[in-house]
Amino acid sequence: MNDFIKFTGPADILAFIPHTLGETPKESFVALTMQGNKLGATLRLDAPFQQDPVAFAQTVVSYLTADEAATGSLLVIYTDEDTTDDPRPYSGHVQALRAELDTAGMPLQDAWLVTSELWRNYHCTDTSCCPAQPLDSITTSNGNAALIYRGSAVAGFTEPAPFTGDAAAREVIAAHKPDGWPEDLEASRAAWAKVLDDPKSLSTEIAHQLAGALQHPTIRDYMMSDIVPHATEQFTSVMLGVFLGRPDWARVDTAQEVAFELMKTTPEGQRAPMLCLIGWLEWLKGKSSFAARYFKLALEDVGGYRLAELLGELVSRGLLADCSRDPKKAYDRRLRG
Known part of the structure; x- marks a missing residue:
């Protein structure tokens, strides 16, 4: 065609x-x-x-x-x-x-x-x-x-779904927050990779585990950057949207969908990491206005949340992800539903 x-x-x-x-x-x-x-x-x-x-x-x-x-x-x-x-x-x-x-x-x-x-x-x-x-x-x-x-659709801003978990979810997620040891990092990244490869494997228990892992700043950052596979030395570049090749945008879409699912089992006050993740991916796609709204929601969820403030500054300064400026790497939603 x-x-x-x-x-x-x-x-x-x-x-x-x-x-x-x-x-x-x-x-x-x-x-x-x-x-x-x-x-x-x-x-x-x-x-x-x-x-x-x-x-x-x-x-x-x-x-x-x-x-x-x-x-x-x-x-x-x-x-x-x-x-x-x-x-x-x-x-x-x-x-x-x-x-x-x-x-x-x-x-x-x-x-x-x-x-x-x-x-x-x-x-x-x-x-x-x-x-x-x-x-x-x-x-x-x-x-x-x-x-x-051709299958294109104009999708508007997606509001996070309301929390539908039970009252014990907050303590369960807090208990899953890692201490930051290397083995914690590797276990969290492995669980995250498995769900990105097979979103249907996401259970309530795994959702609580991932939500807990995202509460740890360092592990959160690694999980975010793992959405777009990269070399270790390129970590900072990935966060700024600088990629050697075209990102796997289907994997990016999957990560966003998983993050929305995580929020269904995550109560208010623990959602900021997921909101930042979603907003960052919107920014990579070139949708700065959507990204800014998610960063704002993150700050409403956790006042002074540092990552939301930093990422929000990128948007407020009018900075675009490097990949969104390159037609060969940019997200193309024309043929996506």
Whole structure:
């Protein structure tokens, strides 16, 4: 089967974005690179409210230049900012971005504005030639139909399931927290690897064991990095999303699913490690907004939880995982359900 889908108009491109990001952006700038007549990388950043236009533009382009095959670019601005006085919101930022993209050799080929009610061409405000379009023209586009036919689905943020265990779970999990000896580390990593290889083997007893292991910071970090197999000396790089090859994204999805299952047997106050794990994997996939929400939930679960604070800082600074910037390594959800 031909993996390429032919897009014939702006509505098709606008339909593609929620599929590749996993959500419909809000108050965001989404930049796409073009490789000739093909779409390349997709980048989402929060709308630059009160940010310096030039600095913002330079940040965007620094990410897009990871696509070495890019010959051009597209821009979509999602916002409900009041545009009564200026029909082009963030015009200074777009102008600065256009200049930086020209300098980088990937000139801006077109741009669109999407609100909660309509979408239209960003540059052309002449309604006689560029009228505003209803949002349902995106969902009914041929591009959206083709993506759904290929098995793609736009998945929203997944709230953690409520705790369904018994009252003794908290003490059981606490009792399973390792002391940190090397044999504890190896036993925890082995149990974790077995469940990732066979998620159906996860029982309540094993869930409590893994939840307990995740309470130990060092063992937690090793279990997280074991999701993407690596050499020992690459530990720090893995946590920052720097991989020599393409991650096994199916294994990443499995790890997230297992973490959600663990939380069903883990009471509040012990869930922060699992929430951080899920958020970190979302960050690796390039879904920073989802990642930030999980880190926030982790801090609500355990106030001052250090890992959530550190990972949240990556997101707040606009840093992207290295793998999400490389089209050859990035998570591709277009053909995933």
